[in-house]
Amino acid sequence: xxxxxxxxxxxxxxxxxxxxxxxxxxxxxxxxxxxxxxxxxxxxxxxxxxxxxxxxxxxxxxxxxxxxxxxxxxxxxxxxxxxxxxxxxxxxxxxxxxxxxxxxxxxxxxxxxxxxxxxxxxxxxxxxxxxxxxxxxxxxxxxxxxxxxxxxxxxxxxxxxxxxxxxxxxxxxxxxxxxxxxxxxxxxxxxxxxxxxxxxxxxxxxxxxxxxxxxxxxxxxxxxxxxxxxxxxxxxxxxxxxxxxxxxxxxxxxxxxxxxxxxxxxxxxxxxxxxxxxxxxxxxxxxxxxxxxxxxxxxxxxxxxxxxxxxxxxxxxxxxxxxxxxxxxxxxxxxxxxxxxxxxxxxxxxxxxxxxxxxxxxxx
DNA sequence: AATTTCCCCAACCGCGAAGTT
DNA sequence: TAACTTCGCGGTTGGGGAAAT
Numbered sequence: 001x002x003x004x005x006x007x008x009x010x011x012x013x014x015x016x017x018x019x020x021x022x023x024x025x026x027x028x029x030x031x032x033x034x035x036x037x038x039x040x041x042x043x044x045x046x047x048x049x050x051x052x053x054x055x056x057x058x059x060x061x062x063x064x065x066x067x068x069x070x071x072x073x074x075x076x077x078x079x080x081x082x083x084x085x086x087x088x089x090x091x092x093x094x095x096x097x098x099x100x101x102x103x104x105x106x107x108x109x110x111x112x113x114x115x116x117x118x119x120x121x122x123x124x125x126x127x128x129x130x131x132x133x134x135x136x137x138x139x140x141x142x143x144x145x146x147x148x149x150x151x152x153x154x155x156x157x158x159x160x161x162x163x164x165x166x167x168x169x170x171x172x173x174x175x176x177x178x179x180x181x182x183x184x185x186x187x188x189x190x191x192x193x194x195x196x197x198x199x200x201x202x203x204x205x206x207x208x209x210x211x212x213x214x215x216x217x218x219x220x221x222x223x224x225x226x227x228x229x230x231x232x233x234x235x236x237x238x239x240x241x242x243x244x245x246x247x248x249x250x251x252x253x254x255x256x257x258x259x260x261x262x263x264x265x266x267x268x269x270x271x272x273x274x275x276x277x278x279x280x281x282x283x284x285x286x287x288x289x290x291x292x293x294x295x296x297x298x299x300x301x302x303x304x305x306x307x308x309x310x311x312x313x314x315x316x317x318x319x320x321x322x323x324x325x326x327x328x329x330x331x332x333x334x335x336x337x338x339x340x341x342x343x344x345x346x347x348x349x350x351x352x353x354x355x356x357x358x359x360x361x362x363x364x
Numbered sequence: 365a366a367t368t369t370c371c372c373c374a375a376c377c378g379c380g381a382a383g384t385t
Numbered sequence: 386t387a388a389c390t391t392c393g394c395g396g397t398t399g400g401g402g403a404a405a406t
Contacts, residue, residue, distance in 0.1 A: 378395095
């Protein structure tokens with residue numbers, strides 16, 4: 001039953017692909033398709049293992065790959081999907097035509113994840129960062145607002161729970177309820193079951209945190225591995241995501257949508273703060289960072305409609321072993337300055353406090 | 365100009381799932 | 386049904402270019 005090596009490693013080349021190898025692989029697949037990856041390299045005259053060939057094809061040579069920078073729309077979609085699916089990169093990629101799971105994964109790890117951390121958002125849970133909040137609770141144990149009262153009334157632990165944890169719970173409730181709502185739309189599961197499941201889950205986490213404050217931050221990875229994070233909300237079927245288009249793509253409309261999608265009692269009791277899931281702010285802001293000079297769509301547009309492998313010129317014109325994204329379409333995420341701007345968009349997103357004397361970057 | 369540090373991303377690795385014999 | 390093969394996924398690495406010193 002054990003896994004056998006994908007190929008005999010002896011004598012097989014590793015590392016970056018040469019242009020000649022790319023040509024061989026493309027020529028072979030053009031003629032024969034890509035049925036058996038194990039035998040393909042031998043038949044194509046390549047000194048590579050099948051796995052390497054498959055990766056090279058799916059991540060770089062495939063004709064329908066869209067290269068270039070991610071648009072705002074794409075990034076927004078990635079964040080939405082990641083909040084529901086977690087690191088299911090292949091599923092996320094399936095929702096982003098022309099993007100590979102590897103590309104999305106890299107982009108998440110190098111851009112989005114860092115940005116969320118800077119914003120004080122946990123990129124795993126899409127809620128506030130527990131490490132920062134835990135520090136906040138230690139340093140400033142005094143706040144007690146209406147939101148906290150709602151939560152404490154619901155769980156009946158007014159005097160036992162650290163107020164900051166209640167505040168944290170409020171933030172999580174907003175964030176997680178968002179996910180519930182998405183699932184509510186995405187699935188046909190009975191909404192009451194869905195909500196009760198998550199509410200119960202959240203209360204368990206809250207109570208656990210309340211009773212074990214010093215280790216709260218340390219518990220986060222454990223929670224993740226135990227599939228209790230919102231990223232791990234179980235989908236009975238990935239096809240359920242196909243309905244996601246019904247979900248408001250622009251979260252500025254979220255409040256209206258929420259009112260329709262959520263039972264009124266939940267809206268009142270569980271949602272003292274309307275969720276704001278717009279990581280970037282308004283479209284008005286968004287337009288300010290569009291770089292029209294990068295809107296060239298000449299070479300790397302998807303060739304889905306072109307069955308004649310029109311990729312050869314565009315792909316092979318770039319250095320094969322170190323591909324450089326040449327361009328892209330749509331609105332672009334362009335460089336670090338825009339990332340800074342994006343940070344500023346999110347000033348209203350955070351529904352929790354990080355003491356201003358704490359340098360967030362110290363925790364990244 | 366030289367060196368070091370940082371960052372990005374293509375490619376690799378190991379594992380589990382699915383398929384086949 | 387066990388043994389084996391193949392595929393695809395997610396995590397990680399390391400080479401190379403850019404930025405900083």
